[in-house]
Amino acid sequence: MRELGLRQRVVFVFAGGALLLSMTLTLVTDVVSARFLVDQRDRSASRQAVVNGYFVASQLPGAGAEEADTSQALSAVRLGTGVNAVLSTPDSEVSTEVGLGMSDIPPALVASTAGGTPTFQRYRVNGQAVVTVAVPLDHGRVYYEVSDLTSLDVTLRTTVFAGVVAALLTTLLGAALGLWATKRALRPLDDMARTATRLAAGDLDARAPTTDDPDLTAISSSFNAMAETLSARIQRDAQFAADVSHELRSPLTTMMASASVLESRRAQLPDTAQQATDLLIADLARFSALLEDLLDLARDYGPLEREKLPVFDLADVARDELSTSWRSDLVVASGDTRVRADLRRIKRVVTNLVQNADVHGGGVTQVLVARRGDRVRLSVSDGGPGVSAGDREAVFERFSRGRSTPIRGDVGGTGLGLSLVREHVLAHGGATWYEEEPGGGARFVVEIPAVTK
Amino acid sequence: MCVPVKILIVEDDDRIRAALGLALREEEYEVVEARDVAEGLVVHAREHPDVLLVDIMLGGSDGRDLIREIRTTSQVPIIVVSARGDTHDVVAGLEAGADDYLTKPIVMKELTARIRAVRRRETVTPSSGLGATHLDSNGADGLSFSVEGGWLRRGDTEIPLTATEFRLLNELVSHLGQVLSREQLLQRVWGYEHVGDDRLVDVTVRRLRVKLEPDPSSPTYLVTVRGLGYRLQAVT
Numbered sequence: 140m141r142e143l144g145l146r147q148r149v150v151f152v153f154a155g156g157a158l159l160l161s162m163t164l165t166l167v168t169d170v171v172s173a174r175f176l177v178d179q180r181d182r183s184a185s186r187q188a189v190v191n192g193y194f195v196a197s198q199l200p201g202a203g204a205e206e207a208d209t210s211q212a213l214s215a216v217r218l219g220t221g222v223n224a225v226l227s228t229p230d231s232e233v234s235t236e237v238g239l240g241m242s243d244i245p246p247a248l249v250a251s252t253a254g255g256t257p258t259f260q261r262y263r264v265n266g267q268a269v270v271t272v273a274v275p276l277d278h279g280r281v282y283y284e285v286s287d288l289t290s291l292d293v294t295l296r297t298t299v300f301a302g303v304v305a306a307l308l309t310t311l312l313g314a315a316l317g318l319w320a321t322k323r324a325l326r327p328l329d330d331m332a333r334t335a336t337r338l339a340a341g342d343l344d345a346r347a348p349t350t351d352d353p354d355l356t357a358i359s360s361s362f363n364a365m366a367e368t369l370s371a372r373i374q375r376d377a378q379f380a381a382d383v384s385h386e387l388r389s390p391l392t393t394m395m396a397s398a399s400v401l402e403s404r405r406a407q408l409p410d411t412a413q414q415a416t417d418l419l420i421a422d423l424a425r426f427s428a429l430l431e432d433l434l435d436l437a438r439d440y441g442p443l444e445r446e447k448l449p450v451f452d453l454a455d456v457a458r459d460e461l462s463t464s465w466r467s468d469l470v471v472a473s474g475d476t477r478v479r480a481d482l483r484r485i486k487r488v489v490t491n492l493v494q495n496a497d498v499h500g501g502g503v504t505q506v507l508v509a510r511r512g513d514r515v516r517l518s519v520s521d522g523g524p525g526v527s528a529g530d531r532e533a534v535f536e537r538f539s540r541g542r543s544t545p546i547r548g549d550v551g552g553t554g555l556g557l558s559l560v561r562e563h564v565l566a567h568g569g570a571t572w573y574e575e576e577p578g579g580g581a582r583f584v585v586e587i588p589a590v591t592k
Numbered sequence: 593m594c595v596p597v598k599i600l601i602v603e604d605d606d607r608i609r610a611a612l613g614l615a616l617r618e619e620e621y622e623v624v625e626a627r628d629v630a631e632g633l634v635v636h637a638r639e640h641p642d643v644l645l646v647d648i649m650l651g652g653s654d655g656r657d658l659i660r661e662i663r664t665t666s667q668v669p670i671i672v673v674s675a676r677g678d679t680h681d682v683v684a685g686l687e688a689g690a691d692d693y694l695t696k697p698i699v700m701k702e703l704t705a706r707i708r709a710v711r712r713r714e715t716v717t718p719s720s721g722l723g724a725t726h727l728d729s730n731g732a733d734g735l736s737f738s739v740e741g742g743w744l745r746r747g748d749t750e751i752p753l754t755a756t757e758f759r760l761l762n763e764l765v766s767h768l769g770q771v772l773s774r775e776q777l778l779q780r781v782w783g784y785e786h787v788g789d790d791r792l793v794d795v796t797v798r799r800l801r802v803k804l805e806p807d808p809s810s811p812t813y814l815v816t817v818r819g820l821g822y823r824l825q826a827v828t
Contacts, residue, residue, distance in 0.1 A: 385649075385675040389605055391697035396611035399700040400618050427697050449774070449790075450819055482790070 146325060150317035157313025158306065165302030173295050181259060184286045185272050189257050191216045192274030192282035195226060201278065206231045209280075221287035229279040244283055248273050252281045261288070268292045327355045331362055343370035380437035387430055391423070398423055425553070432555035435487065436537070436562070443566060448479045450590050453515050454508040456482075460489045461506065469503055474510030477590040484563040485587070489517070491556035492583050496521035498552045500581050513591055514569070518584040525581045531573040535561045560585065596622040597711065600641035602632040602658060603673070604651040612645070615700050621707075629653040629661070636662060643707050644670040648685050656688040663689035667754045669710035673698065686795035691756035692782060693792070709783035710755060725765050727804075727813055728827040735804065735813070737765050744803070751803050756781065760796055764814065764824035773821035797822055 143151070198212035210233040213226045223236040225244065232241050241249070248260040252275045259272040268288035275281050330347050337345035346366055347359045401408070401416045408416060454472035461467050478485070496503045500521025507518045526534055538554040560583075561571045569587035576582045599621050603609040606627075613623045624639045626632040628650050636644070644662070648655040659670055672685035672693045682693050691710045694703060724745075727735040733747045739762055744751045753761065759781045764772065774793045778784045782792055797816075801808040812827050 381676060388675045388696035389608060393605070393607045393611040395697050396608070396615040396700060399615045400611075403618050427699075430697075451775075 146318075146321040149321045149324075150314050153317025153320070154310050154314035157316075158310040161306035161309035165299075165306050169295075169299050169302055172298060176291060176295065177261075180286075180288065180291055181261070181270055184270050184284065185257060185259050187219075187222075188259075188272035188282070188284035189274050191218070191224065191284060192257070192276060195224075195282050196276040196280070199276075199280070206233065209233050218284075219286075221289070223285045225283040225285065227281050227283070239285065243285070244271060244273075248283075249281075327352075327359060331359065334362070334366070338366055338369070343373060377437065380434065384430070384434050384437075391427060391430065395423055395427065429553040429555070432553045432559060435559055436555060443481065445479065449482055450477055450479050451482060451485075452477050453485070453517055453587075456486055456489050457506045457508055457517060460486070460493055461503070466503065470506045470508060472508040475589065476508045476510055476515045478515050478587050479590050480567050480587055481563075484566070488560050488563050488585060491560050492517075492519040492585070495519075495552060495556050495560075495583065496523075496581070499523060504576075504580065510589060511586065513589055514586040515589045516584060516586045518574070518582050520576050520580060520582040522576075522580045525575060525579055526573055534573065535571065557583070596620060597643065597707070598622040598624065598639060598641045599707065600624050600626065600632070600635055600639065600644045602626045602628075602644065602646045602650065602655065604628060604647065604649075608647075612698070612703075616703075619700070619704055627651075629655070629658040632658045633661060636666075636668075641668065643710060644668060645673060645703075646670060646685075646690070647673045647675075648681055649675065656684055659685065659688040659690055663754075667752055669755045671703075671706055671710060682789070683791055683795055686792065687799070689754065689799070691754055691796075693789075705783070712755070712759065712783070725768070726826070727765075727824075737761060739765075753800075753803065756796055757800050757803070760793075760800060761824075764822065767824075769823065769825055771817045771820050771823045776821070793822070 195212050195216055198215050199208060209226055209228055209231065213224055213233050213235060216224060216235075218224060218235060223234065223239050225232060225234040225239060225241060227241055234240055243264060245260055245262055248258065248271060251258040251260075252273045255275050257272060257274045259270055261268065261270045263269070268291070269285055270288055271283055271285045273281055273283050327347070327350060334345050334347045343366075347362045349363075350356060350359055398416070398420050402420055405413055405416055454470060454476045457470045457472075458467040461469055493503055493506075496519050500523030502521060503519060504522045505520045507516070507520075509516050535557050537558045557571075564571050564585045564587060567587045569585060571583070571585045574582040574584055599616055601609055601612055601616075601623060603612065603625070604627050609625050609627070613625060616623050624635055624641060626635045630653075632644075632646070635641075644659075646655045646658055650658075655672065659672070662668065662670070669692075670690045672682075672688075672690040673696060674681040674685065674693060675696045682695075685693055692706050694706060724736040724738040724741070727737060735744070735746050737744050742758070744753055744758075744761060760777065763777060763780050774790045777793045778790075781796075797814060798808070801811050801814055804813050805811045812825075814822060814824050817823050
C-alpha cells in the first residue's frame with residue numbers, strides 16, 4: 140500500500156485520538172452512572188419493600204391467618220407504579236397483580252429468605268428487567284415486592300446511545316481539526332510548491348509569499364534567496380551571451396569586410412596567398428554561422444503568443460528556401476499546409492534542415508509538405524548515407540558528432556543546426572524525428588500544429 | 593557609374609570603419625567617415641552623402657540621436673547597424689527614422705544589396721496612373737499622393753517622407769483597398785527576396801501613420817488587418 144501523506148497521517152492521528160478519548164470517557168461515564176443508578180434503585184426498592192413488608196405484617200393477625208385477611212392486608216399497601224407485591228404464607232399466596240405469583244419469583248431468592256433478612260435479586264421476566272425484594276416476616280410469611288425496571292433500562296440505554304453519538308461527533312470534530320491544523324501548517328509548503336512550479340516554467344519573478352510566522356520565515360526566506368540567486372544567474376548568463384555576441388560581432392565585421400576586399404583582388408595574389416585567402420573566407424563564413432547558431436540557442440524567445448502569430452503556408456516557406464538555389468520543384472505539397480507560427484523561427488527550421496541535407500546528405504532530393512490530421516508535416520530527404528541506428532537521437536543534440544564527416548569538402552555544419560530545429564519545433568508544440576529513406580539516405584521530419592478552424 | 597554613390601559610415605570602431613571603407617571603395621562607392629554623432633552631423637552637412645550607415649552604439653553617444661537630428665532636415669536613406677539582433681535595438685533604430693537595418697557581422701553582399709534597395713526612390717515605377725490620388729473626400733484640403741510628383745500633401749502642405757516611407761505608401765496606394773501581407777511589402781518595398789524581418793514593416797507603418805493619421809493610435813487610412821497584413825483605404 141502507498142505510504143500515507145503527512146496530511147492524511149495527521150488527520151488520522153487526530154481522529155483516532157478523539158475517538159479513543161471520547162469512547163473511554165463514554166464508557167467510564169456509562170459504567171459509573173449505570174452502577175450508581177442501579178444501586179440507588181436497588182436500595183430505594185429494598186427500603187420501600189422492608190417498610191411495606193412490615194406494614195403488611197402489622198396488618199395481619201398472628202399465625203394461621205385467613206386468605207381473605209392476607210389479601211386485605213396486601214391491598215392496604217400503597218405501591219408505586221410498576222411495583223407489585225406477592226405475599227406468601229405457609230399455606231397460601233396472594234398478589235396485587237393478576238397472573239403474578241410465586242412461580243414468577245426466582246427459586247434462589249425464595250431460598251435466600253431462609254436467612255431471615257431481606258434480600259433482593261435483579262432478573263428479567265419476559266425480557267423486562269425487574270428487581271424483586273424478599274422480606275421475610277413472622278410465621279413463615281414472606282413479602283415479595285417486584286419493581287419494574289423498564290424505565291431505568293431505557294434511561295441507561297439512552298445514556299449509552301448518547302455517549303456513542305457524542306464519541307462519533309468528537310471523532311469527526313477531531314478529524315476536521317486535524318485537517319484544519321495541517322492545512323494551516325502545510326499552506327506555506329503548498330505556496331512554495333506552487334512557486335517552484337512557476338519558477339520551473341520560466342517565470343523567474345515568482346517568489347514564495349512572505350510570512351510573519353517565526354517558524355516559517357526561515358524556510359520561505361531561504362527559498363526566496365535561492366530563487367533570487369537562480370534568476371540572477373540566468374540573467375547574468377543571458378547578459379553574458381549578449382555581451383559575447385557584441386564583442387565577437389565587431390571584429391568579425393572587420394575580418395569579413397577585409398576578406399571581401401582580398402576576395403575581389405584574389406587574381407592579383409600569388410598562388411599560396413590565394414589558397415590562404417580561400418581558407419580564410421570559408422572559415423570566416425563558418426565562424427559567422429556558428430556565432431549565429433550559438434546566439435539563436437542562447438536567445439530567450441519568451442513564451443509563444445499564439446494569437447499574435449501570423450498564418451502562412453509551410454510549403455511556401457520550403458519553396459522560398461529552395462528557390463535561392465533554383466530547387467523549388469523539389470517541394471511536393473498536399474492538403475492544407477497552413478500553420479500559425481513564428482515565421483522567423485520556422486524559416487530557421489527549414490533553412491537548417493536543408494543545410495543539413497546539403498552538407499551531410501549530399502543534397503536535398505525531396506521536400507514533402509503534407510497535412511497529417513491536425514498537424515502539418517515537413518520532411519527533408521537526402522541521398523546521403525543516412526544515419527546509423529545508434530545516432531538517430533544523438534544527431535539532434537548540440538555539437539553532435541553523429542554525422543561528423545561532411546560529404547562535400549566545403550564548409551561543414553556548425554553542429555547546432557538540428558538541435559535548433561528541435562528547439563524551435565518543440566516551442567511550437569510540434570515534434571521532430573529521423574526516418575530512414577527507403578532507398579537509403581536520411582529523412583528528417585518535423586510536425587507542427589496546423590491552422591484549424 | 594558616372595557619379596559614384598557617396599556613403600557616410602558613422603562607426604566608433606576604427607578598424608571596422610577602415611575595413612568597411614576599403615570594401616565599399618572596392619565596390620566603387622565613395623566613402624566618407626565619422627566616428628561619433630557630432631562628427632557625423634558635420635560630415636553629413638558638408639558632404640551630402642547619398643546613404644548613411646550608422647552604428648547604434650557609438651561609444652559614448654547614441655546613433656539614434658544622430659538619426660533623429662538628421663531626420664529634422666533630411667530624408668536621406670539611413671541604414672542602422674546593430675551588434676545585437678535584439679528586437680529592442682533594431683526597433684529603436686527604425687523608430688528613430690532609419691530605413692533598414694543590418695546586424696553585425698556585416699556581409700558585404702548584403703550591405704550592397706541594402707544600399708541599392710534604399711536608393712530606389714528614383715526608380716519607383718508609376719503604378720497609380722497620372723496625377724494625384726486622393727485619399728479622402730476632402731477635395732483640395734484633403735490628403736493626396738502623387739508618384740510622379742513624389743509628394744504626399746495635406747491640402748497644399750507637403751508632408752516629408754523618407755525614401756522607404758515613400759515606397760511603402762506608393763505600394764499601398766497602387767493597391768488601394770487591398771490587403772498586402774508583410775511578406776509582400778518586404779519584397780516590394782525593401783527588396784528582400786527571401787529572408788525579411790516583419791519588424792521593418794511594422795515600424796515603418798507606424799512612422800507613416802504618425803504622418804498620415806489624425807490619430808495614429810486609431811488609424812483610419814492605414815489599417816491593420818489582423819493576421820493578414822495592412823490595407824490603405826480612402827476615407828469618405
